[in-house]
Amino acid sequence: MTIYALSSGPGMSGIAVIRVSGPETKIVIREITKAEIPSPRMATLRKLNKINTNELIDEGIIIWFPGPDSYTGEDMAEFHVHGSRAVIEAIHNSISKIKNCRIADPGEFTKIAFQNGKINLLKAESIADLISSETEIQRQQAIKIMCGKSSEKFNGLREKLLKILSNVEAKIDFPEENLPDNILRDIKNSSKKIKEEIQKLLNDQKVGETIREGFKIAIVGPANAGKSSLLNYLSKRDVAIVSEIAGTTRDVIETHLNIDGLPVIISDTAGIRESKDEIEKKGIKLALKSAEKADLNIVIIEPKNVDFTGFLNDLVNEKAIFVVNKSDLGIENMSPRLKKLNPILISLKNEKNIEELISKIKTKLKNKFITSGDILITRERHRQHLEQCVQHLANFENKNNTEDFDKGAEDLRLATRHLGIIVGKVDVEEILGSIFNDFCIGK
Numbered sequence: 001m002t003i004y005a006l007s008s009g010p011g012m013s014g015i016a017v018i019r020v021s022g023p024e025t026k027i028v029i030r031e032i033t034k035a036e037i038p039s040p041r042m043a044t045l046r047k048l049n050k051i052n053t054n055e056l057i058d059e060g061i062i063i064w065f066p067g068p069d070s071y072t073g074e075d076m077a078e079f080h081v082h083g084s085r086a087v088i089e090a091i092h093n094s095i096s097k098i099k100n101c102r103i104a105d106p107g108e109f110t111k112i113a114f115q116n117g118k119i120n121l122l123k124a125e126s127i128a129d130l131i132s133s134e135t136e137i138q139r140q141q142a143i144k145i146m147c148g149k150s151s152e153k154f155n156g157l158r159e160k161l162l163k164i165l166s167n168v169e170a171k172i173d174f175p176e177e178n179l180p181d182n183i184l185r186d187i188k189n190s191s192k193k194i195k196e197e198i199q200k201l202l203n204d205q206k207v208g209e210t211i212r213e214g215f216k217i218a219i220v221g222p223a224n225a226g227k228s229s230l231l232n233y234l235s236k237r238d239v240a241i242v243s244e245i246a247g248t249t250r251d252v253i254e255t256h257l258n259i260d261g262l263p264v265i266i267s268d269t270a271g272i273r274e275s276k277d278e279i280e281k282k283g284i285k286l287a288l289k290s291a292e293k294a295d296l297n298i299v300i301i302e303p304k305n306v307d308f309t310g311f312l313n314d315l316v317n318e319k320a321i322f323v324v325n326k327s328d329l330g331i332e333n334m335s336p337r338l339k340k341l342n343p344i345l346i347s348l349k350n351e352k353n354i355e356e357l358i359s360k361i362k363t364k365l366k367n368k369f370i371t372s373g374d375i376l377i378t379r380e381r382h383r384q385h386l387e388q389c390v391q392h393l394a395n396f397e398n399k400n401n402t403e404d405f406d407k408g409a410e411d412l413r414l415a416t417r418h419l420g421i422i423v424g425k426v427d428v429e430e431i432l433g434s435i436f437n438d439f440c441i442g443k
Helices: 025-033 085-096 108-115 121-132 136-146 149-173 181-202 207-213 227-235 278-293 336-340 354-368 380-401 405-423 429-439
Strands: 002-006 013-021 044-049 056-065 076-083 101-103 215-220 253-259 262-268 296-301 320-324
Touching (some): 002 025, 002 085, 013 025, 025 044, 025 056, 025 085, 085 101, 108 121, 121 136, 121 405, 136 262, 149 405, 207 262, 215 227, 227 262, 320 354, 380 405
Parallel strands (some): 002 101, 296 320
Antiparallel strands (some): 044 056, 056 076, 253 262
């Protein structure tokens, strides 16, 4: 099948790009332009017509990319036209009338590029991340992954494992041939080093995932303490309803912010208090859950309820910033225990000391994003496969110590497979190639 879709953003624009990929691409160009195929990779001005009536749709640029030297690896073309909905719809309708042409599924061009070996799975993911990036640090991370740092690392580790596996396979296939002691020793040392290297990668405080998904901040506290007002202030717009009536917020309200180029998801939660209302009770449960999952909690209270009963005790930890709002009403009754936590005294009503709070949030953010090495893990999928790889290597070490090569080889295969899945590459034939190249079997 040949697929087509609008590749630029939807809505009215000066220019729109419609992409076509597949074996019928040449037919699409000829039918719409009523002219011969333009020179490859050269912008060519053409008139675009409706297929059945020859009515002119628009005049635009066509770029022809013959396969396999294209993004998808197939014959591909791009139509650069004026970005009105009417023009785009007319071109889509015309292409749809050509046999074996259909509208593309989400991400299908990149999926075909991956299937045709033009890109690996990590690069495909990084393209999606780059498109959806909202902050500078997200853009930088996506570009680094696209440039292949992660792929090089994971492929390098995988190749080392394949080398070890080829030695083990040789021992299994030719038990009468004794492997030299130095090779047996290298098998044990190399597998251990790879396991330790992956463990080091896993010990990254999940910085990559945090950059990609956003740093989660939950605003929690008793009812009517000013949580919604704080969310609105930080968002610079009315995200949440503010009312003097306690219990107004019953669900978790989220908004995405860009703080000094760092991605933040900030949540306003239901006021925590004793309640008989079933809906409010569910909201309070969600609030506590949100606090548990957050990277940072802003615990906001007011002078008249500065006790440490219930939920407040559970939130006294390193990932909390304590804030006393309505400080303009007086802080004489503040408990000594709260004073020890150095709360930030603010007044949202008078906009007092809020910059101090924002400064502290920024410090917490920047500390979270500090990393000593390259960020290689950006998705939970990567982390799970690396953890599985470490587990199989640990199993291999235990069997390797007793020279149980038959069972140990399976652990190595599984470890290698998990690394291969990360980059979207699993090929057992590589093991055979490594055996023949390194052992010269049959000599």
